Amino acid sequence: MPVRWILVAEDDHFQREAIAQAIKDAAPRGFEIEIILANSEIAANDALDSAERSGITFDAYVIDLHLPWSQEDSFPQPPFNVVQYGPLQAGLRVADRISNSRNGRNSSLNIPQKPIILYTIDDGPDILAFGDGAKNRHGLLKGDDDSELADLILSLIC
Numbered sequence: 001m002p003v004r005w006i007l008v009a010e011d012d013h014f015q016r017e018a019i020a021q022a023i024k025d026a027a028p029r030g031f032e033i034e035i036i037l038a039n040s041e042i043a044a045n046d047a048l049d050s051a052e053r054s055g056i057t058f059d060a061y062v063i064d065l066h067l068p069w070s071q072e073d074s075f076p077q078p079p080f081n082v083v084q085y086g087p088l089q090a091g092l093r094v095a096d097r098i099s100n101s102r103n104g105r106n107s108s109l110n111i112p113q114k115p116i117i118l119y120t121i122d123d124g125p126d127i128l129a130f131g132d133g134a135k136n137r138h139g140l141l142k143g144d145d146d147s148e149l150a151d152l153i154l155s156l157i158c
Contacts, residue, residue: 002032003032003033003034004031004032004033004034004059004060004157005034005035005036005051005056005057005058005059006023006033006034006035006036006058006059006060006061006062006153006157007035007036007038007044007047007048007051007058007060007061007062007063008020008035008036008037008038008062009037009038009039009040009041009043009044009047009061009062009063009064009067009091009094010037010038010039010062010063010064010067010119011039011040011064011066011067011068012064013039015064015142015146016037016039017037018145018146019062019119019146019149019150020035020037022145022146022147022149022150023035023146023149023150023153023154025150026147026150026151026154027154028154028158031158036051036058040067040068040069040070040090041067041068041069041070041090041091041093041094042069042070044063044067044090044094045094045097048094048097048098057114058098058114059114059157060114060115060116060117060153060156060157061094061095061098061114061115061116061117062117062119062149062153063091063094063095063116063117063118063119064091064118064119064120065089065091065092065118065119065120065122066089066090066091066120066121066122067090067091067094068090069090091118091120092118095116095118095137098114098116099113099116099137113136114136115136115137115138115153115156115157116136116137116138117137117138117139117140117149117152117153118137118138118139118140119140119142119149120139120140120141120142121141121142136156138152138156140152
């Protein structure tokens with residue numbers, strides 16, 4: 001059975017680990033899941049770049065809407081789009097990058113776009129606009145546990 005690759009971009013360490021464990025626990029027996037964790041927009045972009053260089057194509061993406069731009073205070077002045085739209089909208093920027101990248105969609109091979117799940121506590125217009133199912137994008141509110149997220153991911157990639 002092929003390996004399924006999932007990128008989880010979440011700044012809270014405990015939530016990142018809980019999401020990864022929930023997905024692995026919910027996976028059917030014999031189903032191999034590899035999860036790459038990122039804690040910021042910079043780390044998520046690094047993971048995407050590294051995966052592309054390694055020939056890895058993610059099968060699904062879980063992105064926190066309020067993912068920070070960086071976890072480091074020592075970085076220089078952030079880029080214009082971070083200043084303009086705010087450092088805590090990095091989840092949308094990462095999702096847009098995935099939607100427009102070869103790792104998210106390979107139109108030359110006519111492969112369907114991989115699911116992107118925006119996972120957040122914010123039930124405002126951003127989640128509603130993002131999670132309309134268009135372009136295989138889904139919005140999901142964080143709950144008390146991550147089983148609903150794990151079930152959604154596995155239903156989309158199995």
